[in-house]
Structures are given as C-alpha cells and as structure tokens.
Amino acid sequence: MRFFRKKQGIGKAGAGWSLFAGVVSLIYFFPVLWIILTAFKTRTDTLSIPPKFIFTPTFDNFIAVFYRSAASSQDAASTGFELYFFNSIFIAGTSVILALIIGTLASYGFSRHPLRGNDTYLFVILTTRMLPPIIAIIPIFLMFRLSGLSGTYIGIILLYTAFNLPFSIWMIKSFFDEISTDVEDAARMDGSRDRGVFFKICLPQVKAGLAATAVFALILTWNEFLFALLLTGTDTRTVPVQMARTLGGEIGVDWGLLAAIVTIFLIPVFAVTYMLQNHLLRGVTFGTVKK
Amino acid sequence: MASGIQIRQMTKRFGDLVAVNAVDLDIDDGEVLCLLGPSGCGKTTTLRMVAGLEDVSEGEICIDGNRVNDISTPERNVAMAFQFYALYPSITVAENLSYPLHAEQISRAEIKARIASVADKLDLTEVLNRYPSQLAEGEKQRVAVGRAIIRKPSCFLFDEPLSRLDIELRQQMRTKVKEVLAGLSKPTVIVTHDQIEALTMADRIAVMRDGKIEQVATPHDIFAAPSNTFVAGFIGTPGMNLIPSVIEGVSERGELKLNIDGQHVVVDVNAGAMNLPVGAKVTLGVRPRFFETVAESSETTLSGKVDIIEPMGAETLFHVLDGTRELRVVMDRTVRFKEGETIHLEFQPKLTHVFDAQGSLVQ
Amino acid sequence: MTTLNSNATEQQSPTFGFWVWLMAPERRGALLITPAIVLLFAMNILPLMWSFGLSFFRYRANRLNPPEFLGWDNMFRNYEKVTSSSAIWDSFQTTAIIVAGSVTLQVIIGFLLALMFAREFPFRKILLSMVLTPMMLSFVAVGVFFKFFYEPSFGLLSQAIRVFTGEPYILLGTKWGSIWGIIIADAWMWSPFVMLLVLAGLVSVPKYLYEAADIDRASWFRRFRTITFPYIKSLLLLAVLFRTIETFKLFDLVYIITEGGPGSATETLSVYVYRQGFQYFRTSDASALGYILLFVVIVLTNLYLYVVNRRSEEL
Numbered sequence: 001m002r003f004f005r006k007k008q009g010i011g012k013a014g015a016g017w018s019l020f021a022g023v024v025s026l027i028y029f030f031p032v033l034w035i036i037l038t039a040f041k042t043r044t045d046t047l048s049i050p051p052k053f054i055f056t057p058t059f060d061n062f063i064a065v066f067y068r069s070a071a072s073s074q075d076a077a078s079t080g081f082e083l084y085f086f087n088s089i090f091i092a093g094t095s096v097i098l099a100l101i102i103g104t105l106a107s108y109g110f111s112r113h114p115l116r117g118n119d120t121y122l123f124v125i126l127t128t129r130m131l132p133p134i135i136a137i138i139p140i141f142l143m144f145r146l147s148g149l150s151g152t153y154i155g156i157i158l159l160y161t162a163f164n165l166p167f168s169i170w171m172i173k174s175f176f177d178e179i180s181t182d183v184e185d186a187a188r189m190d191g192s193r194d195r196g197v198f199f200k201i202c203l204p205q206v207k208a209g210l211a212a213t214a215v216f217a218l219i220l221t222w223n224e225f226l227f228a229l230l231l232t233g234t235d236t237r238t239v240p241v242q243m244a245r246t247l248g249g250e251i252g253v254d255w256g257l258l259a260a261i262v263t264i265f266l267i268p269v270f271a272v273t274y275m276l277q278n279h280l281l282r283g284v285t286f287g288t289v290k291k
Numbered sequence: 292m293a294s295g296i297q298i299r300q301m302t303k304r305f306g307d308l309v310a311v312n313a314v315d316l317d318i319d320d321g322e323v324l325c326l327l328g329p330s331g332c333g334k335t336t337t338l339r340m341v342a343g344l345e346d347v348s349e350g351e352i353c354i355d356g357n358r359v360n361d362i363s364t365p366e367r368n369v370a371m372a373f374q375f376y377a378l379y380p381s382i383t384v385a386e387n388l389s390y391p392l393h394a395e396q397i398s399r400a401e402i403k404a405r406i407a408s409v410a411d412k413l414d415l416t417e418v419l420n421r422y423p424s425q426l427a428e429g430e431k432q433r434v435a436v437g438r439a440i441i442r443k444p445s446c447f448l449f450d451e452p453l454s455r456l457d458i459e460l461r462q463q464m465r466t467k468v469k470e471v472l473a474g475l476s477k478p479t480v481i482v483t484h485d486q487i488e489a490l491t492m493a494d495r496i497a498v499m500r501d502g503k504i505e506q507v508a509t510p511h512d513i514f515a516a517p518s519n520t521f522v523a524g525f526i527g528t529p530g531m532n533l534i535p536s537v538i539e540g541v542s543e544r545g546e547l548k549l550n551i552d553g554q555h556v557v558v559d560v561n562a563g564a565m566n567l568p569v570g571a572k573v574t575l576g577v578r579p580r581f582f583e584t585v586a587e588s589s590e591t592t593l594s595g596k597v598d599i600i601e602p603m604g605a606e607t608l609f610h611v612l613d614g615t616r617e618l619r620v621v622m623d624r625t626v627r628f629k630e631g632e633t634i635h636l637e638f639q640p641k642l643t644h645v646f647d648a649q650g651s652l653v654q
Numbered sequence: 655m656t657t658l659n660s661n662a663t664e665q666q667s668p669t670f671g672f673w674v675w676l677m678a679p680e681r682r683g684a685l686l687i688t689p690a691i692v693l694l695f696a697m698n699i700l701p702l703m704w705s706f707g708l709s710f711f712r713y714r715a716n717r718l719n720p721p722e723f724l725g726w727d728n729m730f731r732n733y734e735k736v737t738s739s740s741a742i743w744d745s746f747q748t749t750a751i752i753v754a755g756s757v758t759l760q761v762i763i764g765f766l767l768a769l770m771f772a773r774e775f776p777f778r779k780i781l782l783s784m785v786l787t788p789m790m791l792s793f794v795a796v797g798v799f800f801k802f803f804y805e806p807s808f809g810l811l812s813q814a815i816r817v818f819t820g821e822p823y824i825l826l827g828t829k830w831g832s833i834w835g836i837i838i839a840d841a842w843m844w845s846p847f848v849m850l851l852v853l854a855g856l857v858s859v860p861k862y863l864y865e866a867a868d869i870d871r872a873s874w875f876r877r878f879r880t881i882t883f884p885y886i887k888s889l890l891l892l893a894v895l896f897r898t899i900e901t902f903k904l905f906d907l908v909y910i911i912t913e914g915g916p917g918s919a920t921e922t923l924s925v926y927v928y929r930q931g932f933q934y935f936r937t938s939d940a941s942a943l944g945y946i947l948l949f950v951v952i953v954l955t956n957l958y959l960y961v962v963n964r965r966s967e968e969l
Contacts, residue, residue, distance in 0.1 A: 017775045024770060025781040031799040031842065032787060034810070038802070047808045102689045109686025121687065123959065128698040130955045132903035134924040135944035138931045139701035139708065142715060162697030165690055194682065223792035225906045230932070240794040244910060247798060255802060262795045269790045274783040281850050284789065288962045289851065289892060344865050364868040377866035381884035390880070394871035438870070 032266065038259035046256050061260035081242070081261075088238040091153065092221035095160035100214055102161070103168030108198060110169065111176035112184075122170070126286065129166035133226050141230055151233025159227055164217045167286055171216070174287030175209030176202065212279035215272050222268070239265055293356035295319040295478045296341065296446055300350035303336050303502075310336045312502035313350065318446070318478035324507075325489035326482045328499035329525070334482045335374075337499070338448050341480060343367050354445045365394070370444035374451040376435040378423035384434050385410075385419040391442050409437045412471060429460045433467075440471060447472075447479040453488055465491055486526055490514070498522045520650040523576045529608060529619045533646075534575040541565050547645070549575065552614040557590050559640035563654040567647070576644035579608070579621040582636045592635040593618075597628045611636070702948075709733070709942035716935040732942035741918065742943065745926040752837055752922060753901045759841035760897055761890070764848025771849070772856040789846040797910025800839040804911070829919035832912045836920055839907055844897055851893040855886030888965040895958040899951060923947055 026033075038046055040057035066081050110118060128136075140159065141150075149155030179202070187197050203210075225240045232238060239261070246258050276283065282290050296318040303311040311333040318324045326334040339345040341352055343364035352359050359367050370391070378387050388406050397405075410416045413433040418426060426434065432452065439447055452468060453461045469492045472479055483489050489496045490510045497507045498521070506518040517523035523531045536551040546557045547564055558575070567573065588594050595613035602608075602624065609628060611618040620636065628634055645653045676685065710729045711721035724731050736742055771782055788796065803811050806824040815823040825831040859881060867877045905924035908914060914921040914929065921929070927947070931940035 015776060017773065018777050018781075021770055021775060021781050022777065024767075025784045028767075028842075029784040029787065031803065032784075032791075035799055035802065049808050050813060051808070051810060102693060106687040106690035109683045113683030113686065115683045115687070121691070123956075125690075125694060126959070127952055127955050128694055130899055131702075131951050132905070132924055132927075132944070132947050134903070134905055134927045134931075135705070135948050136698060136701055138927075138937060138940055138944060139705035140697070141932075142937070143701055143704065145715075158693075159697055162693050165694055169690060194679070219790055223790075223794075225792065225794050225909075240792050243792075243794045243798060247801065247910065255805075258798055259802075262798055265795060266787075266791065270783070270787055273786050273790045274780070277779065277782060277786070280786060281854050284847055284850065285892070285896060288959070289854070289889065289965075342869060344868065364865075365871040368871070369869060371866075371869045373862050373866060375860075375862055377860075377862045379863065379866070379880050382880055386880075390872065391870035393876065394873070 035259045036263050036266075038255060039263040041256060041259075043254075043256055046259075061256040062264070064254075064257050065260050065264065083235070084237050084239050084242045085264075087232070087236055088222060088240075091156055091160060091236070091238060092218050095157045095164055095221055096214055096217045098157070098161040099164035099168045099217060100172075100210065103165055103213075104172055104203075104210065106165075107169045107171075107173035107176055108202065111173050112181070112202075122173075125166045125169055129163075129286070137226060137230055140227075144231055150231060151236055153236055156228065156231055156236060159231065160221050160224070163224070163227070164221060167217060167220065168213055171213040171282065171287040172206065172209060174282060174290060175206040175213075178290070179205045209279075212276055212283060215276060216279075216283040219269060219272055293353065295322070295355075296480070297353040298337075298341070298350070299353075301337070301340060301347055301352060302349040303333070303340060303345060304348045309502050311340070314499075314502075314504055316497060316504070316507070318480060320478055321476050323472050323479045323481065323492060323494045325493035325496045326480060326499055327486060327489040327496050327525075328484065330484055332499040333502040334484075334499050335450055338371075338450055338480055338482045341446070342369050342371050342448055368442075368445045369448055370439040370442045370446070371448040372435040372439045372450065372452050374454060376423075376431045376455075378426075378431060378434055378438075380423050383420050383422055384415060384426070384430075387423065387434055388415075388419075388437050388441055391438060395442075405441050409441045412440075413437045413467070428456055429464060432456060432464060436468060436471065440475065444477065446477050447475055449479070449481040451482055451484070454483070454485070461485075461488075468492060486528070490526075498525060500525075516652065517576070517644065518652050520574055520576065520646050523644065523646070523652075527578055529579050529621065531644075532575075532577045532579060532618050534577065534616070534618070536573060536575050538564075538567050538569055538571045538573060540569050549573075551575070551593060552616065554593055554613070555590065556593050556638075558638050558643055560643050560645050561641065561654065564645040567645075567653065572648045573653070574646040574650065576646060577638055578642065579619040580606075581639045581642040582620050582622075583639060584622070584626070585635050585637050588635045592637050594633055594635050597630055597632045597634060600628070600630060609634075705941040705944060708938050709945055711938050713938045714935045715931075715937040721938070732938050733946075736939055736943045736946070741921075742923075742926065744918065745921045745923050748833065748920060749902060749904070749922045751833060752840070752904060752920075753898055755833070755837040756840040756844070756901050757894060757897045759837065760845045760848045761894060763841065763845035764850075764893070765852055765890075767845065767849040768852035768856055771853055786846045786850065788843045789850075791843065793843075793906030794910055796839055796843045797907050800835065800842075801911050804835050826912055827916060829916065832916060832920045836904075836908055836911055839911060840901060840904065843907075844900070847897065848890075848893045851889040852886050855889040856882065859885045888961060891961050892958065892965070895954060895961060899954045899958065902950065902954070903947075 037053075039061050040059070041052070041055055042058050042060065045052050045055045064079075066079055109115075110122060115121065144150040144155050147155075149158070184197050184201055187201050192200070223240065224238075225244065228238045228241045229244065232241060243258065243261055243265070246261065247253055273280070296316070298314055298316040301311060301314045302309065314333075314337060316324070326337060328334050336345060340347050341354075343359065343362065347360050354367060354369070379390065382390070385406055388409055389402050392402050392405065406419070407416070410419055413436060415430065415433055415437060418430055423431060423434070432455065436449070436452060439449070449468075453464050456464060465488060472492065481489070481492060490513075493510055495507060495509055496513050498505045498513065500521055506513060506522045508516070508518075513522065514526055517526060517531075520533055524533055534551055536549040536556075539548040539550050539555065542548055542557050545562075545565065546559045549556050549558055564573070585592055593613060595611035595618060597609050598612045598617065599610040600607060601610075603621075605624055606621050607624050607626065609620045609622065611620050611634065618636070647653050675681075708721060709732050711723055713721035723729075767785060771778065771785075803809050804825045806812050806822050806827075811825060812823040815821075825835050863881045864877070867881060872880070903924055904922050905928065908920055908922050908925050909928070912920045914925045918926075923943075924947075927940050927943050930936045930943065
C-alpha cells in the first residue's frame, strides 16, 4: 500500500528531487560540458589517456580561433574567423528581419482575412519547410549558379529568408489566432482604419511572440549547415561550415580549436534556451502545438 | 469502538496564514453535517484534511475511532465528490462509477449490480455508455455523487456538490441528493456556501468564518437562535437586520427600553437581556419578516421612511430608512406602501434577538 | 462620425486608380500574403518545379551539355533507374533503421525526463535549460561532440571500453557501430523535444483528477492508463510524427560523424541524394529520387496536421 503515497503529476518535490534531477541533468549535459572543458585544455591534455578532468586551463585555443600560430606573435595572421562570425550574424540577422516582416504581414492576412483555400496555402507553406532540404538544394544550386547568386550575401540571405518564412508564418499566426478580435472590432467601430488597427492594436499584443519567433529563427539560421555548405563562398562562409571544414582538416583534427569554436558558438544558444523556455514548445513545433 | 468522525483542535497553516483554526467537530454515523460559510473561510480545507488531501498542522482527526492524521488518502477509505466533479474524461460513465470498486475485492457481477443500482437511484441509466464530455452539467454532478455513494467507505465528503448547477437544476438536485443522503449509514460532510442548500440537506450545520467554527446546530436552531451576529447575518434571506442600540432600562411589564438612534422603543425580548446594565450597547437582531406595521407611532414602534421597494412575488421587500440606517422589511404582497411614506414598525414579541457588545447572543 | 471622416479622406485621394483597386478591403488578405507567396515561390516552388522537370531529362550539372529530354516513351526512366537500384533500397533500409531506433530512444528517454521534470523543485528552470540545450544546438556542433566521443584513441567511449577489453574501440569502423553512433547522437539531440511535448501533456492534467484517484484508491497503473496517458497521448503521437519526419531527412549529423561510411553503411536517403547530386553529379537521377522523398514527407506532414487539428478539436 506504500506506493499510494507517491503523487503523480505536477506536485511539489523537495531538495532530494533537485539532487536527483541535478545528477540526471548533468549526465545529460555532459557532452556539452566535456567540449567546453576541452576548449580550455592544451593539446596534450586533450589527447591524454586516461582523460583528464582536472587540468590547468588555457586560453590558447580561443586565441587560435582568431589568430593563426599565436605562439610566434610576430606575424599573428588572422584566421578569417571573425569574418565567419560576422557572416553568420549578418546573414542570420538580415534574413530573420526580412522573414519577420514578410511573415507578420502574411500571418496577419491568414489569421484575419482568410482567403478561399486558406488552409491549403498554409499546408503548402508548411510542406516547403518540412521537405528534405536535400531535395530543394539541387535545383537551387543550379539556379544560383545560373543567376550568379552563388557565393553572394544576397543569394544566401534570400534563401534563408525563404527558409525562415514558413516557420515565421506558422509561429506568428499562432500568436495572432490567440488574441481576441473584440478589441480590433471595437477599434474599427470607433473609426480606426485597418492600418491603425494592425499597428496600434494587433502588433503590440503579439510583441512577445514576435520576439520569440525572431530568436527561434535566429537560432535555426545560425545552426543551418547544408545550404551554407553548398551556396556560400570563401567570403560568405558561415561558422558551421567552417567547423565542418576544421573537422575535415588534412593534418589531423585540432580538437582543442574545434572545441573552442563550438564553445563560442554555444553561448548564445544556451542563453536563448534559458530565456525562451516558455515559448520553446511552440517554437520547436512551428506553432502547431501551443500547450 | 467509537464510530463516526471526531475532529479535535484541528488547525491548518499555510505559511503565516491560519486557514483552519482549532476546529472541533463530531459527526455521527448516518448524520449529515454541512460546513457553511463564505468563500475563503476554511471549509473546503477542513474537508480536504478529513480526506487526507491536505496535511493537518495541529490537532487530530479520528475516523471510526482510529486516528488518521498519518494515514494516506487511499487508506482512509473515504468517498468524496469534488466541486469540479473530477470525472475521468477518458472513460465512460459506467467505468467512472465503478472506478473506486477496483480497489475492493468484488466480483464482476456485484460491480454490475452496484452500477445498475446507483444509476437507477440517480437517473443515470440512459447515459452509462457516454463519456463525461458528452454529459450535461446536472448529469456530471450526479455521476460525481454516484461515484461516491457506490462504495462502502468510512465516510462521505461532498465539496460544493451543487455550486456549478443553475438555480432550477440546483433545486431539483437538492431534493435528489437529500433523498440519496438519507439512505447512507455513514457520516456525511457537505461543504457549501449556499445556506438554502445547508438548511435543506443538513441534519446539523456548522457555520465557519475565518477558519473558526462560529456555531454548530440543527437547521432549525441555527435559524431561530443564532449564537452571534455573524451567524445571524449570514443565515436567512434577506439578511437579518442588526440594529445597534443602547439599553435605557426595563419597563414595568418586563420589556426592554432601548434607544435606537434617538428613537425610544420598548421591545419584548427574552428574559436574559433584562440583566444587562443600563447604558449597555447591544445589537438588536430582527428578521425582515418579523416586523409588523401599525398605523400610529407609539412607544413600541420604530419609525422610518420607505426608500426602495422590491417586489419578490408573494412578498415585497421594503428598504426602510430609519435615520441613517436602512432596515429590510418583508411584508405580504398585499401590503402596499409608497416610496417616501413614513411607516411604523413593531417588533414581534420573542422573535427579536439581543446580542451583547461582543456580538454574542444574550440568552 | 469618425467613420464618416475616414471615408471622406479615402475618397479625397482617388488619383491612383490602381492604388485604390489594390487597397480595397476584399483584396486585403491576398495583398498581405503576396510578398510571402512570391518569395516562397521563387525560392522553393520554382526550384522544385525545375527539378521535377529535370527528373524527366538526362542532365549532369558538371557537364556543359544542356538537359536532354528522355522522350515521351521512356520519360520515367530516371524513376525506374533509381527505384531499381539496390543502393537506394539499402539506403532506405538504413534510414528506416535510424528513424526507428532514434525515435524509439527519444520517446523512452524523453518520457522519463518529462516524468522527472513534471514537478516543482528548486533549480528546476536551470536544469531544464541544460537538458533542453542539445535540441537547440547545431547539427554540426552535435556531430563534433559525438565524433570526439567516438574517436578511437583518446575518445571517451573507446577509453571506457578499453578499461574492460584492453583494446581501443573503433565504433565507427563497423556498419552497426556507425549506425548506433548516429542513433545515439540523434537521440541525445532530440529526446528533449519529446520531453517538451510530454511535459506539456503532463502539466495539463488537472490536479483534482489525481486527488480523485487517491480517493478512489486507484493503482499506479490504473492512474496512468485512465488519467495521465489520455492527456499525453495526442502530444506523444505528434512528437513521434514530427521526429519521424525530421529524422527521415537526417543529413548533417551523418555527414559530420560518418560521411555515410564505412562504405555506404550509414548512407541515409538524404546523404545518398547528396552523393548522387554533388559527388557523382547525376543531377537528374537525384531529382527523381528527391521527388520520391518529397512524396513520403508530404504524406507524413498531412498525417501530422491531421493529428494537430484533431487535438485542437479535443481541447
């Protein structure tokens, strides 16, 4: 009869449960921790057998991310990594802003002025996002080659905008659908025009949702690999592509360097995960599951 | 071995808040006790402590002579109907009804028979195969009651059983539930904020306020002799008039002479009040229906001006202004007054209560 | 009054007939979605139509020869070619194994994690963020983690096994080792996703139902079956469908960890198409193959949305 005591569902649990959950979470988080530790190790510590958990931390790897052969400080040439970081941020940022503007308009349209075949449009839009990128990439590759967009900022930004658009539309529409139309109707009664209703009444109510959508789209774009691999050139290369290239290095993999890149890359992601916890569910399901 | 439920000095604290304060209660087998009080008075917490859904901070609860403070809910073997019914949405009405029986060693035939009997008692036979979401509000409520009475528990607990029904349905269900409760041989506790519900269904009523029990008495006594001004004001609709006044002495005929806001009135009350000293502040309690109007002002009348008139069908409610205070007076619908008219009210002998300065009834 | 005024201002600017036509309320919906549709058409639909066309041509992107139509009588030759090649069926099988293995693991791990987080306790939010992090990472980063783990000489896995066998362990040297390596990495990355959905279900169960079950003395199993499970089953189904669609497309992780190897042992469909399209430049074959994949994904997406709609009707 004892186990009747055990309460299921959301209930309160004490410090004991915290300890248990802490251990489980740490084990789950361990791969991330291990990479972060590796980023602070010297090459010998990284390759040591058995693995070292306690060591003297060094920042050499982080310096090496940006400066080639930091040891001989004389001609510490740039590795071009700040360019890749800039590319990642610039490309992701611009395409997310574009996608957000176009997506907000479209989702407002879908939500408040449904067309005939509204659901079909939405379905097709979601499908473009669900389809394996590998299918789209073949013709896009040809198209970019033909139009000279290959390796340019404008090309990859346009592609990423289109890539973020289905997500933004579904996400923002789910926020628009949630707010009551009473206030809008009342504003219309009072003589507000559609533009006023949209900017003064609708948008402020979905502000938080727009922010969440933007951050999600940023992360998704920030992480994207395949399109960037095939469509960016030396000048427009993003961080994930550079990571993969470092991994496929000819003279053995410099794990410390790679770990440092991953660690830098990881910080914004972890921060966002922590901040966005309440919107995460909606975000990862494209707004199809709210709660 | 003792039977029924005994509650001794039971207290519940949520942090600094004392939700239930040293409650004593005894409920006998077969008795129906209503916990009545405004929302937030601790009545539901009291019930949940009896069920074991809340821990007891202090004091003890005995069911059938056993101290149950440290016994978990399932082992207490109590039956309870929840305010929000708590029907299991994924199973049918029949399965909901038989749900508590699975913990008992009962044959399938017996389970079937019990479902049939409960369904018959509560008019649920038609809906046995439906799911809770397909039921009307009244049906849900009956399933919740049915799930409680299908068992042979140590006691029955009902949390606001009728509060979610509309008025008409509530009247029907009151009768139905009373009928069902009459057949139970175990102690029953009903929590309600509706005094009509309490007055009609209970054998005894416990009125609660701020975590404390103000009075425990039969419906008749609690109406006829409220032990303090809170109970007096809480029970009865429209509420009892509570009129602050000062004692000026006792008349030759043994009546109390009072000063009510400058009006001197002689009132016939119970003998206990005669012992109060002259100059004592008291509160006079008069139910709206226990006034009589007379044509002429006299030393036994209180005068006031009719302010608002609310016809209630068979009766009419008059709001009468006596100086600064408003009195509620209910008269037969044949009595007609005009707004602004001055009327003279006489207190019916022996139906007027006197509460002392602390608000307790003077006997 | 104000309404009249605003009408008046609208009528004051009838100069641009086209503008007025465009701004008419009945065109509002279409107008709002036009930019999105145009962009999606240019960047998604048009390329897809192009590759659909290509799938009926003979074309290699690394040659200068223009696409050459296969002819009406054997226009489906590319499709026949791809479907009759045994490599594609091997790759289909590999994908199916990875999907089944990974999604199963995700459901189990995600479910257990959700049970753990389905209550309030100190530090819950920060711990939850830690567990949710993998899902937010780049496939490339996760690939790096696991490649590092699986490294034969100093990788943690190899070293852990060496403690028992004395031999370094090369996980990625065998077919099944590589498949497991990918399944584990993918499951690690996406179990938090399943957890998130199951958690949403668990949290949505009204507390009074568990109290009623306490009163009714229901067993642990009965509670789970009649209370908990009904609240999470549609979300669980959504999680499985969503993860199936996503894992079906798995590319980056495989590309980073095994590059499809050893040999073609871990060649998922996406990696296979990538190799066909960008290593062997069998552009039209790859297009035909892509269309078969697309069909599968559309069916699965439809199923997913069906469940989404059914669920929102239930709520």
